[in-house]
Amino acid sequence: MVAATVSGGEIGRSLPRLEGRDKVTGRAEYTHLMQLPGMLHAKIFRSTVAHGRIKSIDTSAARNLPGVYAVYTSDDVRKVIAEPYYGPAFHDQPILAIGKVHFVGEPVAVVLASDPHVADQAAQQITADYDELPAVFDEVEAAENKTLVHDELKPAGTFADLKHLKGRKGTNIALDFRLRRGDVDKAFAVAANVFEHTFRTQKVLHLPLEPHASIADYRDDGITIYSSAQGPSFVRTEIARLLGWPENRVRIKVPYLGGGYGGKLYIKLEALATALSMLARRPVKIAHTMEEHFYTITKHPSTFRIKSGLDKDGRIIARKCEVWWNGGAYADIGPRVTQKSGFTASGPYDIDNVSIDSYALYTNLTPAGALRGFGVPQLVWAYESHTDMIARALKRDPLEFRKQNLLRDGRPQATGTILKDTAIEKVLDRIAERLNWKQPFDRGKGVIRRGRGFAVALKAVISPTTSVAIVNVSADGSTTLYCGTVDMGQGSDTAMAQMVGEVLNMPAESVRVVPRDTDVTPYDMGTLGSRSLFHMGHAVRLAAEEARTKIGDLRRELGEPEGSNASLADLFRKKYGMQAGNIVGTGIYKPDYIPPDANGLTTNATPFWMVAGSGVEIEVDTETGQVRITRLINVADVGKPINPKIVETQLSGASLMQLGFSMFEKMHIDGGQVTNASLADYKIPGIHDVPPVMENEAVDTYQSNGPFGAKGVGELATFGLSPAIANAIEDAVGVRLTELPLTAEAVFRALRAKANKPLGDE
Amino acid sequence: MSPATKTINFTLNGRPVAADVKPHHNVVEMLQTQFALFGARESCGQGLCGCCTVLVDGRPVSGCLHLATFLDGTEVVTVEHLATSGKLDPVQQAFIECGAFQCGYCTPGFVMMTKALIGQHPDPNDEQIRDYLSGNLCRCAAYPEIINAVKMAARNSKAGSTG
Numbered sequence: 001m002v003a004a005t006v007s008g009g010e011i012g013r014s015l016p017r018l019e020g021r022d023k024v025t026g027r028a029e030y031t032h033l034m035q036l037p038g039m040l041h042a043k044i045f046r047s048t049v050a051h052g053r054i055k056s057i058d059t060s061a062a063r064n065l066p067g068v069y070a071v072y073t074s075d076d077v078r079k080v081i082a083e084p085y086y087g088p089a090f091h092d093q094p095i096l097a098i099g100k101v102h103f104v105g106e107p108v109a110v111v112l113a114s115d116p117h118v119a120d121q122a123a124q125q126i127t128a129d130y131d132e133l134p135a136v137f138d139e140v141e142a143a144e145n146k147t148l149v150h151d152e153l154k155p156a157g158t159f160a161d162l163k164h165l166k167g168r169k170g171t172n173i174a175l176d177f178r179l180r181r182g183d184v185d186k187a188f189a190v191a192a193n194v195f196e197h198t199f200r201t202q203k204v205l206h207l208p209l210e211p212h213a214s215i216a217d218y219r220d221d222g223i224t225i226y227s228s229a230q231g232p233s234f235v236r237t238e239i240a241r242l243l244g245w246p247e248n249r250v251r252i253k254v255p256y257l258g259g260g261y262g263g264k265l266y267i268k269l270e271a272l273a274t275a276l277s278m279l280a281r282r283p284v285k286i287a288h289t290m291e292e293h294f295y296t297i298t299k300h301p302s303t304f305r306i307k308s309g310l311d312k313d314g315r316i317i318a319r320k321c322e323v324w325w326n327g328g329a330y331a332d333i334g335p336r337v338t339q340k341s342g343f344t345a346s347g348p349y350d351i352d353n354v355s356i357d358s359y360a361l362y363t364n365l366t367p368a369g370a371l372r373g374f375g376v377p378q379l380v381w382a383y384e385s386h387t388d389m390i391a392r393a394l395k396r397d398p399l400e401f402r403k404q405n406l407l408r409d410g411r412p413q414a415t416g417t418i419l420k421d422t423a424i425e426k427v428l429d430r431i432a433e434r435l436n437w438k439q440p441f442d443r444g445k446g447v448i449r450r451g452r453g454f455a456v457a458l459k460a461v462i463s464p465t466t467s468v469a470i471v472n473v474s475a476d477g478s479t480t481l482y483c484g485t486v487d488m489g490q491g492s493d494t495a496m497a498q499m500v501g502e503v504l505n506m507p508a509e510s511v512r513v514v515p516r517d518t519d520v521t522p523y524d525m526g527t528l529g530s531r532s533l534f535h536m537g538h539a540v541r542l543a544a545e546e547a548r549t550k551i552g553d554l555r556r557e558l559g560e561p562e563g564s565n566a567s568l569a570d571l572f573r574k575k576y577g578m579q580a581g582n583i584v585g586t587g588i589y590k591p592d593y594i595p596p597d598a599n600g601l602t603t604n605a606t607p608f609w610m611v612a613g614s615g616v617e618i619e620v621d622t623e624t625g626q627v628r629i630t631r632l633i634n635v636a637d638v639g640k641p642i643n644p645k646i647v648e649t650q651l652s653g654a655s656l657m658q659l660g661f662s663m664f665e666k667m668h669i670d671g672g673q674v675t676n677a678s679l680a681d682y683k684i685p686g687i688h689d690v691p692p693v694m695e696n697e698a699v700d701t702y703q704s705n706g707p708f709g710a711k712g713v714g715e716l717a718t719f720g721l722s723p724a725i726a727n728a729i730e731d732a733v734g735v736r737l738t739e740l741p742l743t744a745e746a747v748f749r750a751l752r753a754k755a756n757k758p759l760g761d762e
Numbered sequence: 763m764s765p766a767t768k769t770i771n772f773t774l775n776g777r778p779v780a781a782d783v784k785p786h787h788n789v790v791e792m793l794q795t796q797f798a799l800f801g802a803r804e805s806c807g808q809g810l811c812g813c814c815t816v817l818v819d820g821r822p823v824s825g826c827l828h829l830a831t832f833l834d835g836t837e838v839v840t841v842e843h844l845a846t847s848g849k850l851d852p853v854q855q856a857f858i859e860c861g862a863f864q865c866g867y868c869t870p871g872f873v874m875m876t877k878a879l880i881g882q883h884p885d886p887n888d889e890q891i892r893d894y895l896s897g898n899l900c901r902c903a904a905y906p907e908i909i910n911a912v913k914m915a916a917r918n919s920k921a922g923s924t925g
Contacts, residue, residue, distance in 0.1 A: 016858050016859060017861070017863075020857075020858035020863075021850070021858065023866030023869050024841075024850065024854035024857045024863070024866075024869055024870075024873055025841065025842070025844070025845050025850070025854065025870075026799075026800065026801025026841040026842060026869075026870040028866050030867060032803070033794070033803055206901075207901055208867070208901055209805040209806075209865070209899065209900075209901050210805070256865065256866065258805075258865050258866070258867030258868075259865040259901050259902060260865075289807055290805060290807060290808075291807075488865055489863075489866065489902045490864065491864070649861050649907060650864075652907075653864060653904055654903075678806070678808060679806040679808060679810045680806075680810060684899060684901060685905075686898075686905075687891075687892050687895045687896055687898070687905045687909070688896055690903075690905045690909075694906055
């Protein structure tokens with residue numbers, strides 16, 4: 001029994017994760033490890049060409065292999081799903097390739113067998129003939145529309161913020177976001193100084209250690225899908241649409257996720273698993289290998305041309321941003337990355353004249369989607385490198401130059417939305433203080449040179465989105481939370497339980513958080529973009545508050561005197577004559593939002609702004625180009641931390657992940673073929689990559705419209721790291737890198753070029 | 763067509779067991795399909811991430827590369843053996859207290875490698891910790907917390923064994 005009068009204090013409490021015991025004992029559930037009775041395993045045969053018409057697929061050898069249950073192609077899929085295309089922004093991705101293939105690795109056929117080894121062996125015996133077509137891989141080249149990836153574009157209308165997308169032909173541009181504020185041309189004409197640079201980012205990917213997995217169990221009256229999905233509600237909507245069914249016949253169950261980072265968002269394997277289970281009339285499991293992630297979803301490579309005009313006092317009076325996003329063969333959520341990141345492409349600076357063009361492009365590569373930042377890390381890489389380069393060219397201190405131009409609360413951001421609750425200057429100041437920026441810095445004289453750099457960033461959280469939560473108080477006073485936020489490691493179950501505990505005055509440990517199950521947990525837009533703590537947090541708070549109100553009503557109804565300490569169990573017993581009944585509170589949260597006009601302007605772009613920055617001290621070996629980060633500082637404005645320990649872990653983890661994207665991670669691609677599709681050839685950060693000194697700080701702030709003063713944190717520490725390192729490299733050895741990753745080779749080539757002794761091509 | 767099956771005998775988590783394995787079966791697959799133990803799990807499939815770490819005769823082994831047939835006559839310990847009496851091992855307790863994981867998928871592997879480390883070096887220094895754990899990957903990158911947890915686990919294991 002839970003006492004109703006335990007002291008509160010749940011907010012700001014560093015409670016260890018509620019599911020910790022299950023995780024350290026190996027008992028936490030993950031889809032990749034799940035089994036159902038009668039289950040078949042699916043193995044996928046994939047395209048070997050980047051763009052081509054399918055002439056024929058030979059599945060005979062695979063079919064004849066003993067132990068094979070069935071082999072399916074899109075011809076079979078279309079017998080059970082007439083229009084087998086899916087996707088969050090465009091219904092453009094076929095469940096299995098139809099007529100054409102659009103990237104190397106695209107699923108073409110599937111083998112089912114009860115023994116996964118048999119399925120695997122059979123899949124390797126499938127062959128296909130293609131008429132190869134010209135392919136396009138570079139995002140800037142794709143924008144010229146000389147080689148077309150798709151004959152016609154097929155927008156969806158599922159999400160409120162993407163409703164304006166219209167079908168187009170003869171183009172690779174899925175979406176062009178345009179923002180015009182003031183008059184940049186006029187401002188450039190009168191500017192005392194104009195700077196223009198181009199920055200690029202490489203193709204990298206999420207690689208959660210639990211690869212994608214889905215199990216579909218189709219029956220004539222309903223389907224249950226177990227999936228490693230970050231957005232069960234969206235999966236349900238999309239599967240119901242594909243089947244032409246009402247949503248209540250589709251059940252999506254999501255256990256813990258072995259990492260997500262955006263890679264398990266929207267719909268991935270669920271549509272294929274559904275079709276296979278319909279065809280086989282048995283439960284079917286698709287469990288990817290690590291290699292298959294390279295053919296499923298990646299981050300967007302990008303090219304960003306940025307131009308700034310300054311007046312004679314060093315104020316930035318104009319900024320022009322052109323960003324090309326390499327979305328790969330299917331749109332996934334690229335259009336949202338393009339639009340939402342487009343809002344803040346000009347950075348956390350107060351600039352009267354801004355022009356932004358942001359293009360989502362189709363290319364013949366693995367599709368790109370969200371990866372911890374929805375495009376913002378790519379933008380910050382460009383604008384914070386650019387800002388540093390300007391400061392250097394003008395012989396200005398990078399800190400003072402930024403502070404002169406910084407956007408502050410009460411001023412309009414590029415979209416026209418007035419900034420509120422943004423601790424940009426505080427974040428900047430804390431990084432500078434920790435770096436002892438005002439003090440002299442020893443840059444060294446010999447082979448090893450030292451440098452330091454920093455960067456600061458602003459992001460608008462995605463809007464408008466809805467979250468719903470239910471709090472259920474049982475007759476013994478114990479309380480259960482039903483919430484669709486997917487705990488993929490960010491600690492949401494723990495934070496949400498703390499919010500329930502705070503409102504209902506009970507320890508968070510006593511609150512049961514029901515794992516995601518769309519038959520039980522109500523709607524949530526998705527666990528993405530650092531939105532959950534704010535949006536679902538509000539829904540949870542409202543649900544708990546409604547339950548608290550109803551408890552108060554019950555006390556009054558039962559004639560309990562004011563200040564009575566009758567327990568919840570006592571109240572239920574008194575009301576129902578025995579241990580019986582429930583008190584149910586519901587909460588629905590959807591913030592206000594005004595969509596951007598034709599010029600990309602809106603007075604309400606976002607319910608909250610995310611602010612974070614990073615600072616580094618590094619050593620560069622001038623003989624090898626090797627860069628060693630000796631000190632890594634992350635400072636963020638997270639509002640009031642609900643769980644400070646988890647916040648710190650999130651900042652630290654995001655930063656170390658970004659360290660990989662900054663320093664060495666890169667998908668090498670040759671003619672559309674990924675040539676390093678394994679952890680042996682694609683290195684991710686390990687324990688040796690952790691800098692010797694790491695500092696993470698959440699500045700003391702309060703988000704005035706946040707639940708308990710809080711806002712999101714998951715993406716924050718990914719924003720500033722890449723440009724901070726590039727800025728430090730220039731500080732150390734005087735060379736500027738404009739393309740990620742910042743490898744020893746890239747640094748060494750730049751050093752040799754600077755010394756007028758350039759190296760030959762690779 | 764079907765390759766020859768061999769019966770192996772070994773000790774699994776303190777109990778003598780037998781298993782019928784084929785030449786291509788790895789340790790992870792055998793543990794999952796024949797003993798319903800899922801703490802060791804395959805991720806990279808190349809022996810690089812450590813998610814599949816188990817102890818064979820006290821030595822850490824990548825269960826995705828180690829063939830099941832090699833286990834004949836050995837003593838195997840998996841993460842499931844650490845808290846059999848309901849009480850967590852000091853390593854597990856330290857991982858919880860230090861917040862040394864996020865998604866938890868790699869955690870059993872880190873826990874088993876830490877057991878091996880503390881077994882060899884009851885008082886590990888930073889270099890030994892980094893050396894032992896360099897074969898375990900955590901994509902959530904909870905490495906700083908993991909290092910803290912290893913130190914706490916070493917302290918508490920020592921206190922437990924002497925007290």
